[in-house]
Amino acid sequence: MSILFIGTASGAGKTTVTAMYCRHLRRKGVRVAPYKAVNLSLNSYVTQEGKEIGMGQAFQAWASGLKPSGDMNPVLLKPSGNGRIQTVLCGTPAGDVTEKKSMDAPLASAVAYEAYDRLRSKYDVVVCEGSGSPVELNLMDRDIANIGLMRNRRVPAILVGDIERGGVFAALYGTWLLLPDDVRPLVKGFLINRFRGDASLLDGGVRTIEDITGMKHLGTIPYRSLKFPEEDSLSDSDGRLSGDNAEEAFMSNIDALLDAALEAGVDFQAIERLH
Amino acid sequence: MPVASMDNITKKVKEEIDRGWIGPDIECPYHPCHFIGQDCTFCFCPFYPCNDLGLGDNIAGRLGKPIWQCTYCLLIHRPEVGRHVMSEIKRLGIQDPKDPRMRDLFNDVKERFYRKGRALMVLGATSDAGKSVTVAAICRILHKRGYLVAPFKSQNMSLNSKVTPIGSEIAMIQTIQAKAAGLKNPDHHMNPILLKPKGDTRSQVMVEGKPFGDYDVPEYYDNFVPGPGIEAVKRNIEFLKQRYDFVVMEGAGSPAEINIYDRDIANMGAAVVADADCILVVNVEWGGSFAYAVGTVKLIPERDRGRIKGIILNNVLGNPSNMEPGAEELERILGIPVIGIVPHADVDLPSEDSEAFRGMSSRGSGGVRISVVKVPRIANFTDLDPLYMEDATVSFVTRPEELEGSDAIIIPGTKNTIDDLLWMRENGLDKAICSFKGKIPILGICGGYQIMGRLLKDPQGIEGKAPQTIEGLGMFDMVTEWDEYKKKVIQDQGCLLETGEPVTGYEIHMGLSEVNEAPLFRIDRFKDSETEGAFRKDDMLFGTYLHGVFDKPAFRKFFLSFVKKGGKPVKMAEPKDYDDHIEENIEKLALVFEKALDIDMLMSIAEGRS
Numbered sequence: 111m112s113i114l115f116i117g118t119a120s121g122a123g124k125t126t127v128t129a130m131y132c133r134h135l136r137r138k139g140v141r142v143a144p145y146k147a148v149n150l151s152l153n154s155y156v157t158q159e160g161k162e163i164g165m166g167q168a169f170q171a172w173a174s175g176l177k178p179s180g181d182m183n184p185v186l187l188k189p190s191g192n193g194r195i196q197t198v199l200c201g202t203p204a205g206d207v208t209e210k211k212s213m214d215a216p217l218a219s220a221v222a223y224e225a226y227d228r229l230r231s232k233y234d235v236v237v238c239e240g241s242g243s244p245v246e247l248n249l250m251d252r253d254i255a256n257i258g259l260m261r262n263r264r265v266p267a268i269l270v271g272d273i274e275r276g277g278v279f280a281a282l283y284g285t286w287l288l289l290p291d292d293v294r295p296l297v298k299g300f301l302i303n304r305f306r307g308d309a310s311l312l313d314g315g316v317r318t319i320e321d322i323t324g325m326k327h328l329g330t331i332p333y334r335s336l337k338f339p340e341e342d343s344l345s346d347s348d349g350r351l352s353g354d355n356a357e358e359a360f361m362s363n364i365d366a367l368l369d370a371a372l373e374a375g376v377d378f379q380a381i382e383r384l385h
Numbered sequence: 386m387p388v389a390s391m392d393n394i395t396k397k398v399k400e401e402i403d404r405g406w407i408g409p410d411i412e413c414p415y416h417p418c419h420f421i422g423q424d425c426t427f428c429f430c431p432f433y434p435c436n437d438l439g440l441g442d443n444i445a446g447r448l449g450k451p452i453w454q455c456t457y458c459l460l461i462h463r464p465e466v467g468r469h470v471m472s473e474i475k476r477l478g479i480q481d482p483k484d485p486r487m488r489d490l491f492n493d494v495k496e497r498f499y500r501k502g503r504a505l506m507v508l509g510a511t512s513d514a515g516k517s518v519t520v521a522a523i524c525r526i527l528h529k530r531g532y533l534v535a536p537f538k539s540q541n542m543s544l545n546s547k548v549t550p551i552g553s554e555i556a557m558i559q560t561i562q563a564k565a566a567g568l569k570n571p572d573h574h575m576n577p578i579l580l581k582p583k584g585d586t587r588s589q590v591m592v593e594g595k596p597f598g599d600y601d602v603p604e605y606y607d608n609f610v611p612g613p614g615i616e617a618v619k620r621n622i623e624f625l626k627q628r629y630d631f632v633v634m635e636g637a638g639s640p641a642e643i644n645i646y647d648r649d650i651a652n653m654g655a656a657v658v659a660d661a662d663c664i665l666v667v668n669v670e671w672g673g674s675f676a677y678a679v680g681t682v683k684l685i686p687e688r689d690r691g692r693i694k695g696i697i698l699n700n701v702l703g704n705p706s707n708m709e710p711g712a713e714e715l716e717r718i719l720g721i722p723v724i725g726i727v728p729h730a731d732v733d734l735p736s737e738d739s740e741a742f743r744g745m746s747s748r749g750s751g752g753v754r755i756s757v758v759k760v761p762r763i764a765n766f767t768d769l770d771p772l773y774m775e776d777a778t779v780s781f782v783t784r785p786e787e788l789e790g791s792d793a794i795i796i797p798g799t800k801n802t803i804d805d806l807l808w809m810r811e812n813g814l815d816k817a818i819c820s821f822k823g824k825i826p827i828l829g830i831c832g833g834y835q836i837m838g839r840l841l842k843d844p845q846g847i848e849g850k851a852p853q854t855i856e857g858l859g860m861f862d863m864v865t866e867w868d869e870y871k872k873k874v875i876q877d878q879g880c881l882l883e884t885g886e887p888v889t890g891y892e893i894h895m896g897l898s899e900v901n902e903a904p905l906f907r908i909d910r911f912k913d914s915e916t917e918g919a920f921r922k923d924d925m926l927f928g929t930y931l932h933g934v935f936d937k938p939a940f941r942k943f944f945l946s947f948v949k950k951g952g953k954p955v956k957m958a959e960p961k962d963y964d965d966h967i968e969e970n971i972e973k974l975a976l977v978f979e980k981a982l983d984i985d986m987l988m989s990i991a992e993g994r995s
Binding site for chain 1: 673
């Protein structure tokens, strides 16, 4: 079983929501693993086996009660300046991508989906995180982590919108509209993230989005100022995570967020039924 | 203008006629008193009083006699009008301003030159989409093409207000946009509704620059918006359209908040009232910009959707041409042209929003460390903006231990002096600041100045939650009292007494102070002058009610001259006038937009041809 959290934008809160949901399943005793096909980040974590993955997946692994592993983030892209991007496949450096030499997309997607399959065979639920917005019109035909994963593995998805900047209804509706016809029906529901105030004020808007898209509103997650471990202080000059208390600091935060989401009535049971 | 001076006006106009056409009078000390490029031939209008209700109106004067007031009419100052009127006067051989042929000339001029303006609206897909800077850039682009342009934002929520020449309060950002439009005097028509959060769930609502009442969110939408709110928007848009070629309107947040769509007078509600065509700005920095654009357009009800005539993809950090295939696809999907892919503009302009400020712990990385007490109800924190140009690090402190290592301390303005003083007392910041007295310079601005005094009396509970008298920091022999619910709102100009150099600013405060200290400034009023502020040189204590006190270089330089490192004054570069800095940045911003936008398309949208 698996579920994918896609976001309306970078920073919509996918990483946190994915970690929170991993935590929720872990609390229930489900064997759960996180997965993000492609991560574009300078902040990486080195696993005990010496594999390099995005730091977000390390957090999510901890939330799942697991040790981070290379399969959790099979494609890591590390910008190294001057338009060069270092490609890390399943935790191992695999050469640079430049303006002239683009990524071997078929190879990257094959690696990504094989890792996904391995996680699927080992765990009860794989909780996947998308990458950026799934509907960047200039990039979406090359997408691996959002549309690609949905299309190739038929993973049901939940769309996460950030209300803090405003325009959340537009972002949810616009994202849904721009998805290709073959994967749109896989997006079953949506979450509104980082809400402050009285959630009933949103009712009319939420109802409209449900009516015109058929996506179900699965909850509104309250704003919490999350104190994540300072990325810089945990990194050495390579940008690799080397701190000791990161796990502890992160866990207390994610537990608090999960409790707040439960209290705010986020419908976790409905999410579970979508796997 | 008193009625009795009508003879005087006639005399002045006679002098103007004798002098002939002069164009812009750049030697006049007040130039430009209305807008950059104005014609000054008729400092006094030869048609006064024209009694044309599209240009001015009657106000009640002394003894109840109506007086014709046309302060905001710019017609005679348009370069083409000033020149034409004078040449006609000469051609007709008119010498006496009371010549009956002047009325015919007025009618002819109005017919020939007067056109009611059009409104153009800039909407944003989100907050921080770049609406404010886009409005500023468009104002400058149109101004440079010779148009008279006014910015407009129907409703603004901001703690950063500024005071207009007649003592109205408007949001700071509209004053910056007015500057971009080449206007000298931003006025309350440009931001008729200003919401000032009071720190709880209520906001003070200002209408046309004056306090109107306090509202919470449901009251605001249920009682204010459908009545006085929409009326204020209508009245002021109409006012500006009658006087300017273009009104460039700024929306608020997203126009597609469908849960409040019908009560939203800041976005499409205002566009409908103004009959404005709209441009949608999307910030591409966070990704998802195409989705935001499509979703915003499609969620706006069909009856209003057609007003959106162009899209700007803003704040592109990489190569803008990478966005082109996406932009073409977006045009195809929506049938709306993308009129510009605008790269990230590296400019330093004051930020309207307190959101960005809220999370900030310091700014700059210069050698001098200026600690600003970040009181919970901090207001007018744009006072600090000029400090960011200096070789300084401005740190925002909320705990006593953070003051360690400060080279100077500033207690800024606050929306509630008493509550913020109590907050300082609770966390020990009051004592901590006093321990620095005499060692480093300490400045209080407005509420911060009141806090530095000896006593704060609020016998009726106007400022605080209950009637009380509390002790201040005792740095100045000064007693502040909130006697009645009255607010002082005024623009000031004068000089720093120590050096005689010019200082400008504005005051917005409730509570008046009795001060027994050497003053800091001389403020020049209409006929006389008065002193302002408090200054204890030996203890390096400074206090003033003047917001914007750092804008002119004089006081900034003076205050920083008290900063010492290892016992020696710190050498700092010659400070720059903050106004010049703003002007440079507006120009830089406008150039970025001008290069990226399809100006023909922009003009056709602005002119309603699109």
